[in-house]
Amino acid sequence: MLGAVRGSMGIDSRPMRTRIMQAQQSDGRRGFPTYAAVMVAGLLCAGAALGIAPAMAPAAEVAVAATDTVTAVVQPNSTWSSGWCGAIAVRNDGSRGVSPATVSFTLPAGATVRNVWNAEAATSGTRVTLGLPGGAHAPPAGAYSASGFCLTGSPAPPTAPGFTLAEGGAAVAAAPAPGTASTPVDGTAPTASPTPTATAAETPSSTAVPTPPPPFTAVATPLSTQGSSIVDAEGRPIVLQGVNWFGFETHNHAPHGLWSRDYKDMLAQIKSLGFNTIRLPFSLEALQSTSTTGIEYSNGRNAELAGRTPQEVMDIIIDEAGRQGLMIILDNHSQTDDGFMDxxxxxxxxxSEADWVAAWEALASRYADRPNVVAADLKNEPHGSATWGTGSATDWRRAAELAGNAVLAKAPDWLIIVEGIENKVAGGQQLNSHWWGGNLEGVRANPVRLSTPGRVVYSPHEYGPGVHAQPWFSSPQMASILADRWNKGFGYISDGGTAPILVGEFGGRDVGLDTVEGRWMRQFADYLGQHGTSWTFWSWNPNSGDTGGVLADDWKTVNADKMALLTSLQKRERIDFGGITDASSPPASSSTSAAATPAPPPATEPATESDPAPTSVAAPPAQSAGGLQVSVRPESSWDTGGCRATKVKNVTKAPIGNWTLTFTLAPGTTMTSSWNGTAAVAGASVTVTPPAWAAQVAPGQEVAVFGFCFSGGGEPTDVRATPVG
Structure with a gap:
């Protein structure tokens, strides 16, 4: 696990001696000592014991605490006018391993802790104690070096460092005092050495966290969710419209195409074509790596990426994307390089699962202050043995809650993107088959629950026959089948106001009306536009074997037909896809969205459960209910329970606000989960306070609001909405 955490933070995981011998290198991007130099600063007092002559004196701001065998170091590795970020290293020169428990220090005047990684911070006045993770361990002649922190409010370093060991060692005070140079145990003064800039041929240096974020004004972040919408920091709905730029998840450990172009030029072209978001796939293995391939440096191309680790390349691309007005979704595509099939x-x-969670925690800590990093797509396309709602080790809903809450503890403003699975979900479903990661029908009975409200976004992937010849692509009623599948498979989530949808991947080679793939892609683009659904197209890259990309093989020329379709989608224009041919469905020219009223699926569609007809619960007369009527619709049903969704309509000519929903559970029935409202249960009586976005209902408006699941066979009764005050 420690190795995964270290790699996730971009810290060089080669043997300690190698890091020490490279201490003279510097980070050419920022002009301060590398992490290796941080380690050397802490080892000056132990240089003779290691048999290594010290290469450079510690900077004046280095804070050191030491016993005879253990040395703790706190040193800035990025600074700016109002703060800095520092790394912690605990070096063990003894004959047995030690487990550091805490590192402490005193804040400079005016400073506060902005964020930490791989540690928990406790502050008492100006004294800060960082509790290190339980797995922190420094082996004999080794070190623990995976934690750190950032301060804001002062460029000055901390003072009076100290540390404790898990085996009960007393707190160790600072020695020497901050601001003075350390002297090696042999009594000789260390000799300062120049720190040349790393080149592409040198081993990449690593830093704990990026420098302060560049300004980002394209969108008022952070984003959050309100019902079916993603909204900006001012509550305005926003549609994410982006592309997938892959490569970090491959053995190259960097976005593809940089062998042909400069990364700034690539990002500028993405922005110029009207996209506002990049979904950036990565592997856990890439985060641990110290090297990249497939980047061209001739003629000044990609100069800032030379000598960087994959994590540092990600830093630079994220920051440049922010400068150019592009948001970033981080997507864990695989654990190992090129391992997307797992x-x-x-x-x-x-x-392990713990490694996966730790990697996400490290990324959240690293990019929490990057205003253009807006979301974590936790796992690409769970499928095969992945389950939903079972509570087992393979329960993806359980794992998404675990990782999602861990991310929000470090980056509370991020959206948490949760994909579906492939096979059957607990609680029943209406469709028999789904794409990998596409089965989100489990949300009906078992929605994802996070510690922070307004953060979950569900994400299906949708493809055409170029990826797999699903049976519906050969049906003459394909358009009706597709509309029905999209509504039942994931559309119900946003249509019911449960949460927004972001389609993380869709794409293909053909977009014309003369091919099945083209008609599928045009219909899906029309569906997305008419529903205001967020999306990221697969892919920007031309080297996706079964779909191609926005770019042609020269990595510069734009595929004009694809881009014309995507431009219409960006503008949310109606897109001709040949229409729905079923007699029971509206014609393509109708003002009703073709996806809104699907015909029953034909016999060629895999067997599905019937979509239950809406069931209205009689509302009290308008005058006795204060002008609000309620309808209840079954979302799903099974032998021992079901899920229900409610809609509330204002039948008066005046706005109504501050209302509550009440109902009575049938005898022997318990409510097991709920969404879009806060429920208070007293015996069989349930009182629901609606979410803020649904608190006011305009004249004639109907809002899809509270939903719940229950166990037991009875339907709720006496369902009514009543104005309050």
Whole structure:
């Protein structure tokens, strides 16, 4: 696990001696000592014991605390006018391993802790104690070096460092005092050495966190959710419209195409074509790596990426994307390089679930202050043995809650993107088959629950026959089948106001009306536009074997037909896809969205459960209910329970606000989960306070609001909405 955490933070995981011998290198991007230099600063007092002559004196701001065998170092590794970020290293020169428990220090005047990684911070006045993770361990002649922190409010360093060991060692005070140079145990003064800038041929240096974020004004972030919408920091709905730029998840450990172009030029072209978001796939293995391939440096191209680790390349691309007005979704595509075929989030290449969560925590800590990093797509396309709602080790809903809450503890403003699975979900479903990661029918009975409200976004992937010849692509009623599948498979989530949808991947080679793939893609683009659904197209890259990309093989020319379709989608224009041919469905020219009224699926569609007809619960007369009527619709049903969704309509000519929903549970029935409202249960009576976005109902408006699941066979009774005050 420690190895995964270290790699996730971009810290060089080669043997300690190698890091020490490279201490003279510097980070050419920022002009301060590398992490290796941080380690050397802490080892000056132990240089003779290691048999290594000290290469450079510690900077004046280095804070050191030491015993005879253990040395703790706190040193800035990025600074700016109002703060800095520092790394912690605990070096063990003894004959047995030690487990550091805490590192402490005193804040400079005016400073506060902005964020930490791989540690928990406790502050008492100006004294800060960082509790290190339980697995922190420094082996004999080794070190623990995976934690750090950032301060804001002062460029000055901390003072009076100290540390404790898990085996009960007393707190160790600072020695020497901050602001003075350390002297090696042999009594000789260290000799300062120049720090040349790393080149592409040198081993990449690593830093704990990026420098302060560049300004980002394209969108008022952070984003959050309100019902079916993603909204900006001012509550305005926003549609994410982006592309997938892959490569970090491959053995190259960097976005593809940089062998042909400069990364700034690539980002500028993405922005110029009207996209506002990039979904950036990565592997856990890439985060641990110290090297990249497939980047061209001739003629000044990609100069800032030379000598960087994959994590540092990600830093630079994220920051440049922010400067150019592009938001970033981080997507854990696989555990190992090129491992996108694996079905689960653990078990590949020796990575455990704990490693996966730790990697996400590290990324959240690293990019929490990047205003253009807006979301974490936790796992690409769970499938195969992945389950939903079972509570087992393979329960993707359980794992998404675990990782999602861990991310929000470090980056509370991020959206948490949760994909579906492939096979059957607990609680029943209406469709028999789904794409990998596409089965989100489990949300009906078992929605994802996070510690922070307004953060969940569900994300299906949708493809055409170029990826797999699903049976509906050969049906003459394909358009009706597709509309029905999209409504039942994921559309119900946003249509019912449960949460927004972001389609993380869709794409293909053909977009014309003369091919099945083209008609599918045009219909799906029309569906997305008419529903105001967010999306990221697969892919920007031309080297996706079964779909191609926005770019042609020269990595510069734009595929004009694809881009014309995507431009219409960006503008939410109606897109001709040949219409729905079923007699029972509206014609393509109708003002009603073709996806809104699907015809029953034909016999060629895989058997599905019937969509239950809406069931209205009689509302009290308008005058006795204060002008609000309620309808209840079954979302799903099974032998021992079901899920229900409610809609509330204002039948008066005046706005109504501050209302509550009440109902009575049938005898022997318990409510097991709910969404879009806060429920208070007293015996069989349930009182629901609606979410803020639904608190006011305009004249004639109907809002899809509270939903719930229950166990037991009875339907709720006496369902009514009543104005308050």
């Amino acid at each position: 079905d689960l989030w653990f078990g590949q290449g020796g990575f």
